[in-house]
Amino acid sequence: MNEQQQKELLDKLLVKQAATGLTPKDRMAIEPQDMMVQDAKDRSSNVKEVALGYSETQAQLEAMRCLQCKNAPCVSGCPVRIRIKDFVTEIALGNFDKALDIISENQLLPAVCGRVCPQEVQCQAECTVGKALKDPTKSVSIGRLERFVADRAMQLNKTKTPAIAKATNKKVAVLGSGPGGIVVAGECRRAGHSVTLFEALNKPGGVMVYGIPEFRLPKALVQKEIDTLRDMGVEIVCNFIAGRTRTINQLLEEDGFDAVFIGVGAGLPKFMQIEGESLIGVYSANEYLTRANLMRAYDFGKGADTPIAQSKKVAVLGGGNVAMDAARTALRLGAEDVYLVYRRSEIEMPARIEEVHHAREEGVEFHTLQNPTKILGDENGFVRAMQVQRFELGEPDASGRRRPIPIEGSEFELEVDTVIVAIGNGANPLIKQTTPEMQFNQWGNIKVDDNCKTSLDRVWAGGDIVLGAATVILAMGQARIAAASINEYLKGI
Numbered sequence: 306m307n308e309q310q311q312k313e314l315l316d317k318l319l320v321k322q323a324a325t326g327l328t329p330k331d332r333m334a335i336e337p338q339d340m341m342v343q344d345a346k347d348r349s350s351n352v353k354e355v356a357l358g359y360s361e362t363q364a365q366l367e368a369m370r371c372l373q374c375k376n377a378p379c380v381s382g383c384p385v386r387i388r389i390k391d392f393v394t395e396i397a398l399g400n401f402d403k404a405l406d407i408i409s410e411n412q413l414l415p416a417v418c419g420r421v422c423p424q425e426v427q428c429q430a431e432c433t434v435g436k437a438l439k440d441p442t443k444s445v446s447i448g449r450l451e452r453f454v455a456d457r458a459m460q461l462n463k464t465k466t467p468a469i470a471k472a473t474n475k476k477v478a479v480l481g482s483g484p485g486g487i488v489v490a491g492e493c494r495r496a497g498h499s500v501t502l503f504e505a506l507n508k509p510g511g512v513m514v515y516g517i518p519e520f521r522l523p524k525a526l527v528q529k530e531i532d533t534l535r536d537m538g539v540e541i542v543c544n545f546i547a548g549r550t551r552t553i554n555q556l557l558e559e560d561g562f563d564a565v566f567i568g569v570g571a572g573l574p575k576f577m578q579i580e581g582e583s584l585i586g587v588y589s590a591n592e593y594l595t596r597a598n599l600m601r602a603y604d605f606g607k608g609a610d611t612p613i614a615q616s617k618k619v620a621v622l623g624g625g626n627v628a629m630d631a632a633r634t635a636l637r638l639g640a641e642d643v644y645l646v647y648r649r650s651e652i653e654m655p656a657r658i659e660e661v662h663h664a665r666e667e668g669v670e671f672h673t674l675q676n677p678t679k680i681l682g683d684e685n686g687f688v689r690a691m692q693v694q695r696f697e698l699g700e701p702d703a704s705g706r707r708r709p710i711p712i713e714g715s716e717f718e719l720e721v722d723t724v725i726v727a728i729g730n731g732a733n734p735l736i737k738q739t740t741p742e743m744q745f746n747q748w749g750n751i752k753v754d755d756n757c758k759t760s761l762d763r764v765w766a767g768g769d770i771v772l773g774a775a776t777v778i779l780a781m782g783q784a785r786i787a788a789a790s791i792n793e794y795l796k797g798i
């Protein structure tokens with residue numbers, strides 16, 4: 306359907322909506338609206354955003370597909386319980402500002418979450434439309450609608466700096482400036498506390514800045530959120546490594562902070578523990594993406610002094626969002642062939658379906674049911690190939706996914722010059738080493754109670770450092786809980 310046809314359909318539906326209201330049949334007859342995307346061939350050689358968002362007409366049409374279920378099952382799939390039905394209704398009526406107000410009750414980063422939340426396994430998985438059509442890809446596109454209203458508000462300069470309560474003279478230290486830290490800083494500042502956000506790297510924003518690439522999440526959007534925090538009066542201190550620059554005890558006992566929130570993420574990359582991982586040309590996805598995103602290595606000498614290998618044949622190991630991001634970044638950095646090597650099949654891949662689809666469209670070659678057993682080097686210590694074994698799927702394992710079983714004698718050599726390991730991240734041990742009195746679980750994640758309070762007095766934690774590598778929305782959900790608990794505690798002292 307072209308733009309003109311979309312407009313005509315919308316006009317017709319608006320007339321009916323105003324006169325008699327839309328019937329479920331009318332709503333189900335509206336085709337799901339495809340989001341505009343950059344052409345696959347063009348985009349694999351630029352870093353601009355791939356998905357271009359909905360037009361106003363498309364957003365209204367998509368919102369009209371919502372059946373307005375009384376029990377709104379979509380809300381039960383949303384980790385922060387946004388009033389989805391209500392904001393979608395407002396979009397259908399053309400009340401875009403009201404829609405944003407509803408989202409903003411529970412969600413501080415709608416432009417980010419509209420882009421990166423795994424809606425297909427959360428709110429949209431519960432959508433009655435998708436269930437009725439027996440096709441979850443045809444659920445109402447809640448995430449795209451969220452993105453639409455957030456982007457529109459930014460384009461029209463309609464975003465508001467939240468009001469700040471009267472100064473309380475209480476001081477909160479927030480460690481880590483990812484989505485968890487940003488939410489706690491914002492919520493505690495709103496309550497009138499003085500807030501300092503400490504970040505280890507030279508730029509705030511966490512994984513949203515140094516991990517998720519520009520082509521999926523434009524950095525200007527994250528910067529906007531950081532600017533809002535600054536406008537609110539949050540002090541942001543970069544190049545500050547909690548546990549090294551100052552310990553948590555020092556912050557509390559010597560620097561006058563009344564409460565500390567730890568949101569330092571899961572920044573410790575896991576490796577395969579196979580031969581050859583210390584060869585030149587083997588990267589963790591963290592390092593590769595940080596060089597490319599934060600340190601502008603993609604500039605190849607034009608002003609950026611952080612080099613990155615100009616690879617020809619790249620193998621990315623893993624099947625999650627991080628692996629997709631690394632593979633698609635490698636293409637954009639000029640690699641001729643990019644192989645995504647994953648030991649299960651595509652169905653078991655944890656990456657978002659849209660990312661898998663985009664990666665394939667752009668030319669990433671999927672090597673599923675394969676895993677390297679060794680990385681092979683040349684006489685100068687550079688990667689030259691990987692020894693790869695084939696797998697088949699057995700019975701489901703503890704994760705519910707079918708267990709990959711190696712096929713004896715199936716090894717072969719895959720010629721590559723770069724290997725990017727994207728098989729997961731764990732907790733950095735620095736906080737544990739310097740705060741031994743705090744309780745951690747067996748994986749080194751901080752233990753918290755239902756209020757995200759740690760075992761230490763005046764210390765809260767949330768996000769990936771508690772959950773293990775998880776998602777933006779889960780980090781934000783925990784951060785809201787922690788901030789409410791910190792604000793409550795500070796009221797009483």
Ligand SMILES: Cc1cc2nc3c(=O)[nH]c(=O)nc-3n(C[C@H](O)[C@H](O)[C@H](O)COP(=O)(O)OP(=O)(O)OC[C@H]3O[C@@H](n4cnc5c(N)ncnc54)[C@H](O)[C@@H]3O)c2cc1C
Nearest residue numbers: 481483484485505511512516547570768769775776777780
């Ligand atoms: C490449 C990649 C792609 C992803 N894609 C998605 C996606 O599509 N959708 C999704 O929902 N999630 C995705 N995730 C996961 C998501 O980004 C994280 O779950 C989320 O960012 C966690 O938020 P956080 O606030 O806990 O930590 P982070 O975002 O990791 O932020 C932690 C911050 O703390 C800083 N820090 C670390 N140690 C210290 C210290 N000692 N002192 C001070 N500061 C410190 C770090 O530098 C960082 O800035 C992705 C992750 C990666 C790596």
